[in-house]
Amino acid sequence: MAEASAGAAAKVVIGSVRETAPGERRVALTPETCKKLVAAGATVRIERGLGLAAHQPDSAYVDAGAELVDTADAVLAQADIVACVQPPPAAAIASIKSGAVLVGMLQPQADAARGEAIQARGLVAFPLERLPRTTRAQAMDILSSQAGMAGYKAVLIAAQLAPKFFPMLTTAAGTIRPSKVLIIGAGVAGLQAVATAKRLGAQVEGFDVRPETREQIESLGGKFLDLGVSAAGEGGYARQLTDEERALQQQRLADHLKGVDVIVSTAAVPGRPAPKIISAAMATGMKPGSVIVDLAAETGGNCELTRPGETIDHGGVTIAGPLNLASSGAMHASDMFARNVFNFVSLLLDKQGALHFDWNDELLAKTVWPERAAS
Known part of the structure; x- marks a missing residue:
């Protein structure tokens, strides 16, 4: 019984909140990818209204197994992995659980305050725009x-x-x-x-x-x-x-x-x-x-x-x-972006749905920011 409890405790929580960048309508998690993440053993928690601008109602997320949370801060405080489209503002980054994983189009070096906030929270950031342009990475290539x-x-x-x-x-x-x-x-x-x-x-x-x-x-x-x-x-x-x-x-x-x-x-x-x-x-x-x-x-x-x-x-x-023309086609752009995110996040999950980093995998090692020192 103790072993089952330990396994349940190790279950990763993946969260996503509504985008705040002006004009941004895309989402990093769709009902389709939520269902896949839940099937992989993860718990998915999203802010209410996450997908409305991309024509994805809350009911579709619930049907896919996601849990609705009333506020963005509550999602960010609980999530082990946070998925986003545009980089969150520094204030939102400060609400993310210390040591959590942040995945999306982050551009940490384009904004000093953003980069400092990521490092201050000790986040493991994966700016997907840094992904190596290899054949294996094509299914994760947001660009x-x-x-x-x-x-x-x-x-x-x-x-x-x-x-x-x-x-x-x-x-x-x-x-x-x-x-x-x-x-x-x-x-x-x-x-x-x-x-x-x-x-x-x-x-x-x-x-x-x-x-x-x-x-x-x-x-x-x-x-x-x-x-x-x-x-x-x-x-x-x-x-x-x-x-x-x-x-x-x-x-x-x-x-x-x-x-x-x-x-x-x-x-x-x-x-x-x-x-x-x-x-x-x-x-x-x-x-x-x-x-x-x-x-x-x-x-x-x-x-x-x-x-x-x-x-x-x-x-x-x-x-x-x-x-931001991609946002004007928010429904299909979100479908593709969310699949890219799902394919990358899958590299971070073990067979039990727990968080796991394989730093020998070049896709993780070359995408993470700040860069990790070679072991």
Whole structure:
């Protein structure tokens, strides 16, 4: 009987509370992943109303085996593992049980107060944006799953802002030519944007400094924009262009943009400001009625004229800098994010559902913050 009690005491409590970041509608735990965590032997406790903004009612969580708690502080004080989407503010971190695990998109080094609060509580923080980009980690990769939604939404925004049809139409009033859409950047967001623009019937091109992305762009029905300057480097990474190569690339891109109707720009480097690809002069040289949707607005934008969170008119060219686009597709974005979290948290649970750290696992060792000293 004593052994059973000890086993029950070791059962891990996983908690999640309502997001407080402005405009954030996603959740880190869905009824689907709650059910899986309960089946794995964990106790799941959530703040009432956790999933309402993502269209997940409390009743669905209860049906999945979760326990509802009235206040965020009560959840945070009880949880051994706290799952979140956006990083909690320092005040909320102070309410988390000392020594607990915090999992989500934490960006601890982007805010000194946040990082200090995490360390002051002795939390074991796993910022999932630090996850190694390996094949095994793909099922936990929040950057990729959320970028897919962002790329999709960016094209829909572009289609709404454009004063043209995307597809070619043959009508009694004559033939409407298809819009020419250029996607800059062929990461997950860019490739999703290529596919979405193609489905809408546009004439689609994709551009990336890495020539090996040609095949990916073309496989989705896009045409690879070759500016005659290759940034191919060693190991599949792009090398830095020389000043002469960059000047030639910029001039050829500027000439090409004069015939483009819509640009969706997605080039971003995690942890660094977005590269400036579209100069003010390039934007000025585009046709009246053209549209630029800058998906990199959150890190400064790929266009020099982008204003994060705003949509502006620049001499007849519309430039949009939307923020947190993944949240605008909160239901499916939450489904993907929560599965990423579940797959990672599963690495922290033993067969009895108790908390266990295997620091020989590179996914844990390379994601944890602060970094642990090698044993």
